[in-house]
Amino acid sequence: MIQITQLSKKYGTTEVLNINSLDIPTGQSFGLVGNNGAGKTTFFNILLDLVRPTTGSIISHDFQVNTTEEWKTFTGSFIDESFLIGYLTPEEYFEFIGDLRGMNKADVDAFVAKFEEFFNGEIVGKKKYLRDLSKGNQKKVGIIAAMMGNPKLIILDEPFANLDPTTQIRLKKIIKELTENREITVLISSHDLTHVTEVCERIVVLEKGKIVKDIQTSAETLQELESYFAV
Amino acid sequence: MTAHFLKLEWKQYFRSSYWQKSIFLNILLGFFALYFMASFLIIGIGGYYILKDQFPNQDPLVVVNSFLMYVIIGDLIFRYIMQKLPVMNIKPLLTLPVNKNKIVHFILMKSAISIFNLFSLFFYIPFAVVLILNGYDSTGVLAWLFSMILLTQSANFFNFLINKNSRVFAGLIAILIIGYVIHKFDIFNLAGFIGEGFDAVYNNPVYALIFLVLLIFLYNFNYRQLRNEVYLDALISQEVKFAKSADLSFTDRFGDIAPFVKNDLRLMMRNKRTKSSLWMLLMGLLYEVFYTQPIYADMEVIFVLVGIFSTGIFLMNFGQFIPAWDSSYYKMLMSQNIKYERYLTSKFMLMTISIVVLFILGIPYVYFGWKILAVHFAAMIYNIGVNTHVILFGGSFNRKKINLDEKAAFNYQGTGAVQWLIGIPLMLFPMGLFWLISWLINFESAVITLLILGFAGIALHKNLMTIITKKYQDSKYKMIHAFNQEN
Numbered sequence: 116m117i118q119i120t121q122l123s124k125k126y127g128t129t130e131v132l133n134i135n136s137l138d139i140p141t142g143q144s145f146g147l148v149g150n151n152g153a154g155k156t157t158f159f160n161i162l163l164d165l166v167r168p169t170t171g172s173i174i175s176h177d178f179q180v181n182t183t184e185e186w187k188t189f190t191g192s193f194i195d196e197s198f199l200i201g202y203l204t205p206e207e208y209f210e211f212i213g214d215l216r217g218m219n220k221a222d223v224d225a226f227v228a229k230f231e232e233f234f235n236g237e238i239v240g241k242k243k244y245l246r247d248l249s250k251g252n253q254k255k256v257g258i259i260a261a262m263m264g265n266p267k268l269i270i271l272d273e274p275f276a277n278l279d280p281t282t283q284i285r286l287k288k289i290i291k292e293l294t295e296n297r298e299i300t301v302l303i304s305s306h307d308l309t310h311v312t313e314v315c316e317r318i319v320v321l322e323k324g325k326i327v328k329d330i331q332t333s334a335e336t337l338q339e340l341e342s343y344f345a346v
Numbered sequence: 347m348t349a350h351f352l353k354l355e356w357k358q359y360f361r362s363s364y365w366q367k368s369i370f371l372n373i374l375l376g377f378f379a380l381y382f383m384a385s386f387l388i389i390g391i392g393g394y395y396i397l398k399d400q401f402p403n404q405d406p407l408v409v410v411n412s413f414l415m416y417v418i419i420g421d422l423i424f425r426y427i428m429q430k431l432p433v434m435n436i437k438p439l440l441t442l443p444v445n446k447n448k449i450v451h452f453i454l455m456k457s458a459i460s461i462f463n464l465f466s467l468f469f470y471i472p473f474a475v476v477l478i479l480n481g482y483d484s485t486g487v488l489a490w491l492f493s494m495i496l497l498t499q500s501a502n503f504f505n506f507l508i509n510k511n512s513r514v515f516a517g518l519i520a521i522l523i524i525g526y527v528i529h530k531f532d533i534f535n536l537a538g539f540i541g542e543g544f545d546a547v548y549n550n551p552v553y554a555l556i557f558l559v560l561l562i563f564l565y566n567f568n569y570r571q572l573r574n575e576v577y578l579d580a581l582i583s584q585e586v587k588f589a590k591s592a593d594l595s596f597t598d599r600f601g602d603i604a605p606f607v608k609n610d611l612r613l614m615m616r617n618k619r620t621k622s623s624l625w626m627l628l629m630g631l632l633y634e635v636f637y638t639q640p641i642y643a644d645m646e647v648i649f650v651l652v653g654i655f656s657t658g659i660f661l662m663n664f665g666q667f668i669p670a671w672d673s674s675y676y677k678m679l680m681s682q683n684i685k686y687e688r689y690l691t692s693k694f695m696l697m698t699i700s701i702v703v704l705f706i707l708g709i710p711y712v713y714f715g716w717k718i719l720a721v722h723f724a725a726m727i728y729n730i731g732v733n734t735h736v737i738l739f740g741g742s743f744n745r746k747k748i749n750l751d752e753k754a755a756f757n758y759q760g761t762g763a764v765q766w767l768i769g770i771p772l773m774l775f776p777m778g779l780f781w782l783i784s785w786l787i788n789f790e791s792a793v794i795t796l797l798i799l800g801f802a803g804i805a806l807h808k809n810l811m812t813i814i815t816k817k818y819q820d821s822k823y824k825m826i827h828a829f830n831q832e833n
Contacts, residue, residue, distance in 0.1 A: 163677075163680075163681040164680070164681070165677050165680060165681060165823075165826050166823065166826070166827075167823050184683075187681065187682060187683035187684075188683045190681070192681050194677065197674060197675055197676075197677055197678065197830075198675060198677060198678035198681075199675060199678070200609070200674075200675045200678075201674065201675075201750070202612060202613060202616040202617055202750065203609075203612060204591065207591070207612065210605075211605055211608070211609060212682070214604070214605035215605060215682045215683055215684055216682075216683060242591075244616070
């Protein structure tokens with residue numbers, strides 16, 4: 116359960132985000148769409164306490180994110196490549212994140228093995244540093260790392276960008292499985308309306324930092340979004 | 347076209363956010379350059395007379411020539427460490443109607459006027475002028491000077507060919523050492539032999555053409571090599587090095603800071619910038635050769651300087667850029683469930699271990715007197731107890747991102763005012779304190795004072811770390827923001 120009240124962020128006099136009130140119940144798959152500069156990444160950055168809000172607060176599972184650090188124990192995230200450590204191999208990176216999330220080596224191995232298909236044989240055992248992987252493969256590592264250690268909340272910024280079609284389909288399957296039991300909340304931002312409508316049961320449209328649409332996904336949603344963005 | 351290129355270079359330099367942010371640093375570097383030029387100039391003018399005075403029976407030019415081998419190899423070694431390959435952002439130019447040959451020539455010519463090639467001229471030209479004024483044959487001297495300039499340029503291009511090849515580098519050092527040793531033991535005077543070659547240039551100016559041929563050959567060789575690389579595949583498909591995984595399981599004994607220690611070790615072993623910092627460890631030990639000079643034998647304050655520096659060189663090199671080493675993934679660290687204190691403690695551990703190891707490696711210098719060992723021991727404790735904490739605290743003011751893939755020498759990326767100011771408490775304070783107390787009371791009390799401060803720091807470690815951690819937490823957002831900026 117994430118509760119957002121009176122949240123705003125200003126850089127100088129420019130307001131980049133202003134959300135009066137937004138509740139995301141536990142177990143929901145939540146999609147955020149909007150054009151460049153709509154405030155999606157800023158919102159995620161505030162949610163992860165990487166940027167301070169100008170006003171308001173976010174309460175994630177009873178913890179206010181900018182005053183405690185407890186939320187970190189149950190939050191997994193991947194915003195961009197700067198979340199990766201370039202000089203580690205994927206295995207070492209998983210081990211590092213696993214260590215931080217209280218998993219031992221065996222847990223990590225077992226966890227990573229589950230995503231063999233998703234990795235398509237291009238990640239594990241290749242003896243390559245993360246910095247030498249292609250953008251798409253880096254993304255795969257980051258996304259899976261965000262799911263380590265049984266998080267209750269997973270935040271993925273633009274997870275479908277840079278991925279090949281096969282991997283996009285596999286990723287959609289993984290996300291659907293995550294929210295199946297309604298215990299894990301998944302927050303996704305995307306520019307690809309098809310993907311986001313397929314995966315998310317609720318879609319919020321941001322424009323210039325404000326919520327302009329809040330839709331429970333249905334058969335008509337895609338069309339509604341397309342006509343909204345076709346200006 | 348060349349004018350276009352020059353304009354691009356100019357803008358690239360002055361519009362880089364790096365330049366705009368650190369004018370102070372640039373001015374300081376400018377002063378260093380001026381200092382070196384002035385020194386070379388003075389040696390160039392006075393060199394003739396000094397040599398005449400010291401070796402009245404020998405021709406100064408012959409003396410200089412007999413040392414040239416060392417100068418040339420030394421120059422190459424210096425370049426290997428310091429000089430950057432000439433680069434230009436050619437990617438956007440490739441699809442434009444620009445002649446590729448021109449791009450390559452421009453890059454090469456640009457390197458010909460590099461500051462490394464200019465320095466030595468400040469010696470050679472005045473020296474040659476003085477020679478002519480003293481009645482040397484001017485054609486011969488000019489031929490000699492011409493050869494020196496060509497040689498410097500050849501060294502420039504040779505350096506690009508050997509760059510990054512550590513085997514050639516090792517070879518150069520070997521020639522230097524072997525040449526010195528066989529001369530010392532009167533087996534063969536290699537440098538003198540080569541010097542005779544330079545004497546011949548003076549006596550027979552036509553020989554200078556040999557160096558011209560050498561330069562043309564090296565230039566062409568470089569040209570052909572670079573010309574082959576003006577394609578995207580050379581740029582894009584950078585060679586992928588296979589990951590080497592060393593077994594770091596021994597770090598597990600560090601308990602909950604183990605993941606960070608492991609990460610830091612990998613950080614150091616796998617990135618260019620940090621690797622060159624490791625080399626500097628050796629330089630720290632070499633610093634102690636001060637002691638072979640009898641002038642310093644009684645200057646106890648110098649012991650403190652050397653002690654702090656030689657045991658603390660890693661502390662300073664690594665410590666001054668905490669947490670900027672992790673700047674490229676700092677956001678991730680901050681969104682993970684980590685205790686800041688553990689992150690910092692792991693850095694503290696690494697620095698402490700390095701201090702102890704460097705102290706042990708420096709023990710043989712006890713040969714120059716027990717006082718040295720005593721001061722070094724005190725310096726070690728002071729480094730562990732005080733300087734590590736000071737540098738960690740200073741780190742919380744770091745606001746500059748570091749790109750790990752670049753070399754360390756002459757790389758000032760990530761350097762801000764903090765790095766310069768932090769030197770004061772780290773080195774000058776203990777030196778001043780030591781000097782004051784040994785002047786007021788005696789040597790022993792001064793050593794004990796440093797020890798007490800060091801041990802106090804160790805005893806208060808927990809509390810100090812709490813304060814430092816607080817400081818880092820307070821600057822968290824500023825750091826995240828700053829590390830997001832490209833330099």
